[in-house]
Amino acid sequence: MVVRELELDLDAFEGPFDLLLTLVLKEELDLAEVDVAGIVATFVERLAERGELDLEACGEFLVLVAALLELKARGLFPDEEAELSELEPEEAAEELARRLAEYRRAKEAAAWLAERLEAEGSRFFRLGPAPLAPRVERRLAPQEPESLAVALRALAAEPPSVSLAHLELRFPPVSQFLERFRAVLRRRRVFDLDAEVDGMSRIEQAVAFLALLELRRGDEVALEQAAPFAPIRVSRAAVSNEEGRQEWIARSA
Amino acid sequence: MDRPLRLITASPVDRLARTIEALLVVASQPLSVEEVAEATNDDAERVETALRLLSERFAEGRSGIVLEHVAGGWAYRASREAAEACGRMFERPVERGLSAPALETLAIVAYLGPVSRPEIARIRGVAADSVVAGLVERGLIAEAGREDGVGGAIRYRSTPLFERVFGLDSLSALPRLDDLGESTNEIRERLESVAQRRPA
Amino acid sequence: MDRPLRLITASPVDRLARTIEALLVVASQPLSVEEVAEATNDDAERVETALRLLSERFAEGRSGIVLEHVAGGWAYRASREAAEACGRMFERPVERGLSAPALETLAIVAYLGPVSRPEIARIRGVAADSVVAGLVERGLIAEAGREDGVGGAIRYRSTPLFERVFGLDSLSALPRLDDLGESTNEIRERLESVAQRRPA
Numbered sequence: 001m002v003v004r005e006l007e008l009d010l011d012a013f014e015g016p017f018d019l020l021l022t023l024v025l026k027e028e029l030d031l032a033e034v035d036v037a038g039i040v041a042t043f044v045e046r047l048a049e050r051g052e053l054d055l056e057a058c059g060e061f062l063v064l065v066a067a068l069l070e071l072k073a074r075g076l077f078p079d080e081e082a083e084l085s086e087l088e089p090e091e092a093a094e095e096l097a098r099r100l101a102e103y104r105r106a107k108e109a110a111a112w113l114a115e116r117l118e119a120e121g122s123r124f125f126r127l128g129p130a131p132l133a134p135r136v137e138r139r140l141a142p143q144e145p146e147s148l149a150v151a152l153r154a155l156a157a158e159p160p161s162v163s164l165a166h167l168e169l170r171f172p173p174v175s176q177f178l179e180r181f182r183a184v185l186r187r188r189r190v191f192d193l194d195a196e197v198d199g200m201s202r203i204e205q206a207v208a209f210l211a212l213l214e215l216r217r218g219d220e221v222a223l224e225q226a227a228p229f230a231p232i233r234v235s236r237a238a239v240s241n242e243e244g245r246q247e248w249i250a251r252s253a
Numbered sequence: 254m255d256r257p258l259r260l261i262t263a264s265p266v267d268r269l270a271r272t273i274e275a276l277l278v279v280a281s282q283p284l285s286v287e288e289v290a291e292a293t294n295d296d297a298e299r300v301e302t303a304l305r306l307l308s309e310r311f312a313e314g315r316s317g318i319v320l321e322h323v324a325g326g327w328a329y330r331a332s333r334e335a336a337e338a339c340g341r342m343f344e345r346p347v348e349r350g351l352s353a354p355a356l357e358t359l360a361i362v363a364y365l366g367p368v369s370r371p372e373i374a375r376i377r378g379v380a381a382d383s384v385v386a387g388l389v390e391r392g393l394i395a396e397a398g399r400e401d402g403v404g405g406a407i408r409y410r411s412t413p414l415f416e417r418v419f420g421l422d423s424l425s426a427l428p429r430l431d432d433l434g435e436s437t438n439e440i441r442e443r444l445e446s447v448a449q450r451r452p453a
Numbered sequence: 454m455d456r457p458l459r460l461i462t463a464s465p466v467d468r469l470a471r472t473i474e475a476l477l478v479v480a481s482q483p484l485s486v487e488e489v490a491e492a493t494n495d496d497a498e499r500v501e502t503a504l505r506l507l508s509e510r511f512a513e514g515r516s517g518i519v520l521e522h523v524a525g526g527w528a529y530r531a532s533r534e535a536a537e538a539c540g541r542m543f544e545r546p547v548e549r550g551l552s553a554p555a556l557e558t559l560a561i562v563a564y565l566g567p568v569s570r571p572e573i574a575r576i577r578g579v580a581a582d583s584v585v586a587g588l589v590e591r592g593l594i595a596e597a598g599r600e601d602g603v604g605g606a607i608r609y610r611s612t613p614l615f616e617r618v619f620g621l622d623s624l625s626a627l628p629r630l631d632d633l634g635e636s637t638n639e640i641r642e643r644l645e646s647v648a649q650r651r652p653a
Contacts (some may be wrong), residue, residue, distance in 0.1 A: 035292035096384055106576055109560035110553065112628060113619065117547065117556075120620040122536035124543060125528060125612075126481075128281045132321065133479040134339070138391055139347045145419045147350075149428040151360040156433050159451040159605070173579060179554070189465045207400060268534075270455070274517030275535030292542035317474030318518075334468075335475030342476055342484075342492040353594045376630055379596070379607050380586050451606065 001046060001057040003064065011040045021064070023125030031072045037206050038066060048225060058213050066174065069206060103175075185221065185236045193232040268301065269295055277307075283326035329394045345394060350373040358384045359393060366443050367408035368396040377449050385409065393418070469521055471501040482613065483526030524616035525623050534561045546618045547591065559593060563615065563627060567597040567608035585609065593618065627640075 004018035013020050023029035042074040046191075047053065102156055129136075184191055193212065197205045212234060215221045226234040262276050272293050277284060286304070290297045304320075305325055311320035311329065321331050331339045351359065358381060373381040388394045389409070397410040411424065421427065434440035467541035472493050477484060486504070503528055504520075510528065517533050523624045533541050551559065558581055561573050571579040588594045589609070596612040616623065 054312060092402050102576055105386060106557055106561050106564075109627070109630060110556040110566055113367075113560055113563075114551075114554050116619050117551065118616070121545070122533050122540075123530060123618070123620055124275070124279045124536060124539040124545070125280055125617060126279050126532040127546060130479045130480045131328040132323070133481070136345055138345060140351070140391070140393075140418050141349050143348045143350065143419045145421055145426070146428050147362040148363055148419070149354075149430055151356045152430060152440075152444070153365055153433065155357060155361070156440070156447055157445065199340050231283045271517035271532065272538045275531035276517075276542060277537060278518045278529045279531050279539055288542065292538045294538075294541075317476075318478045319475075329478045331475035331479045332471065335472040338472050338476055338492045338494070339479060340496070342480070342488070353598055361581045377607075380589065383589070397533075413454035 001050065001054045003043075003057050003060045006039075006046065008037050008039060008042055013246060017064070021068075024068070031068065034068075034072070036065065036068055036072060039068070040206055040209055044225075053216065055217055058217055062210055062213055065206070066098075066210060069210075106175045110146055135233075172206055174211050174214060179209075179216060181211060181215060181234070182220070184217075185234075190233060190235040195231075258370050260353035266299060266303050268304065269293060269299060270306050273303050275301065275327055277320070277327065280328065283323050283328040285326035290325065354379075354384045359388060359411070359415070361444075362388070362394050362409050363411045363424065364430065365437055365444075366394075366410040368410075369400050369408045370407050373409075376441075376448050393439060429433060466499060466503055467504065469493060469499060472509060473500065473503050477520070477527065477529055481520075483528035483617070485526040487504045488526070500572070521620075523623055524613040524619060528617070534621050542601035545571045545612065547593075552584075554584045555588060559588055559611070559615070562588070562609050563611040563624060564630060566594075568610075569600050569606035571606055575617045 004016065004021075006017040008015060008020060012035070013029060015024070017039070020029065020034070022035070024031050025038055039119060043065075047058075181196070184196065193208070197208045202210065212221065212223065212232070216223055217235075219237050222235050224235070225231070273289055276289060278411055285299050287352040289304070290300045293300065307405055308320045308322070308327075310316065311318050313316050313319050313332055314334070316331050317335055318329050321328060321330050350356075354377075358373055361376055362368055365372075365394070370381045370385050373385065385394070392412055393415045394409045395406050395412050399407055415421075416423065434443050442445060473489055475491055476489060482489070486500050487495050489499045489504070494499065508520045508522075508527075510516065511518050513519050513532055516532070517532050517535050517582040520529055522554060523530075556577050557577055558573055561576055561622055565572070565576075570581050570585055573585065585594070589596075592612055593615045594609045595612050597608050599607055611624065611644075615621075616626075621627065
């Protein structure tokens, strides 16, 4: 399935997905008018028609829809994010891409560390002093009492007013839902997506769905839907070594 | 006496000896024959044979690592030949100052003590366990009862060594902090309220 | 080629090697060439020669004690052959693995440190407090001052123990992030290649 050729029939737009992106990037289409959940629904319908899950397409779709949602969320909350709303759409897209890349790199680095830890699991070395080593006495030079007062005054100083708010994602991060769904699946083998996201905003629901796709991509869950728009049923993937390991690690977190 | 060298290298006792060699280099306590036998899944007699073998290899004059039988079992030590170098390595220079976390914690204990770890953590905005343990080990602070009697958190106060290091006759000689509050309680409240506003 | 064995045994480098052997067996941390040179009162070049000699002798497959360069210095560890026996006797430094959030946080601190909890939270999109506390407790990361000097959030860096547990020579032995993932530009290009700027 070619994601860019996905035919959309939305209130604000009719045509292929790549044309929609082009119009949005050119600011000829107001993203606030675009029903992103509708795009997700169309994509899911096409997937369902094909009967098998096209993982490559899901991955590509995930990145594109995440980008759209981020841009849209920014546009919808201009007052809460004054600094970001000052960004040109071009810059916003760039900033978004930068953050996606940053988070992705952190995840890649984490995956590398996990592999390394596994490979170095048989590494044993002494922690602490040797049994027959001489005891070391740590001696401290005379200190200035004033340094204590300085330290306490520093602790009493008003925190810097530099706000990190402009750096925070308003848009709920996919990772939040990943962790949430993993937690649910540790307690229950199966759950209905609709019940889990009940009461959330549409944007949150869409992000929750993205998280599900990501879990499916990693073979952590199986998804079932009896018919388009029927409740999506999420179940833990068949028990594999991988899952056993995940649970084991999760318990020690 | 056919090719004895080859025999030794390939013999299972030598393999056992190599494993014991490894256990001893990881241990931070002397190891008893029983402990080694359990870890290697081997019998005590064979372990003893292997240890004898090792103590010949790791012997004074032959090796820098010397295997010694002490009260609690077997452990490596440095050879006498290396005593001078070891002396130089362990002779730590006098430390010039404390790390920032240690100084912050010490200031809190000195001015607000006796004070508990949870309280220190609230003021600093971070768990205080390892820093407090370090200061106790250095003798700069010490336990001083518990909060609200039995079951409360342990509280800490500064020690006479602390006063000596900082050149204080007593705690009342600490520099004044009138700008922060009129009483210890006021200072404490101010620190806690600032901590709440600090970025996590 | 006269009696080469005798020559080697008596050579000063071998004596130096024996002394270094001894230092390493009592040291609590990996020793840098400079530290060894200082303790042995010898020059760095000769120390390096001796260390090379020792790492051949204490090599995997040959000895239960393995000498390796790790965390910016030289240290012994147990041979892999002995891992099973070690596992029965000792706890691993990271006994029960690390959760996915812990690994992500550790990666951020190792690559970007010193870095504060708010910064970690921004990159991961979820609060980092308990994960950071857990990593500090395991000794894999440690405090490294505060942001903006006075009053800022505490920053963290990875520790030498982290490098040892992961078998890293130094932090620069971590793979470059650019080699691991797509760069910003690539992601942006991907967005644009799909959007393909058709005549609207």
